[in-house]
Amino acid sequence: MKPIIDHIQITVKDINVAEKFYDQFLQILGFNIKNKVKAFIEENDFHVIEYTHELLAFAITSPREAFKNDSINRRKPGALHHLAFKASSRSEVDNAYLKLREIGAExxxxxQIHKEYSENYYALYFKDTENIKYEIVCTNKE
Structure with a gap:
């Protein structure tokens, strides 16, 4: 078996607010928004919006009613610390940075180079509108 991720599903506080951000963010990563599907999974009591790409499906999900007012904190046990997407060049990282600023990412x-990881670790870090942290990284020399 190869360690390839098939899909990622992130729970967000407000799916309507998050959808506007992810519609733009995922296009930066190469997702075609026309492949977006919305559903309500009654037996699990959640709304889901799934964005599909030939390499990865990415979904956002509404929270359970009991957790809807909880704060998002990446340092809570069981929480996603951050999610990193691999870029093929530093210019892809730079272009993503400019586009992320335009869509309101924090x-x-x-x-920049993060020498604490390696000599060629060129990355940007940002948060979505709900305080979920992401990274776009290139480990090539250029």
């Missing part, structure tokens, strides 16, 4: 760290 930039945590502009594109």
């Amino acid at each position: 930039i945590v760290s502009r594109p």
Whole structure:
């Protein structure tokens, strides 16, 4: 077996607010918004919006009623710390940075070399509108 991720599903506080952000963000990563599907899964009591790509499906999900007022914190046990997407070049990281600024992402760290990880670790860090942290990284020399 190869460690390939088939899909990712993230629970967001407000699916309507999040959808507007993810419609734009996922296009930056190469998703075609026309492939977006919405559903209500009655037996699990949640709404889901799934964005599909030939390499990965990415979904956002509404919270359970009991958790809808909880704050998002990546340091809580069981929480997603951050999710990193691999870019093929530093210019892809730079272009993503410019587009992310345009759509209102909170930039945590502009594109730069992070020598604490390696000599060629070029990354930007940002948060979505709900405080979920992401990274776009290139480990090539250029």
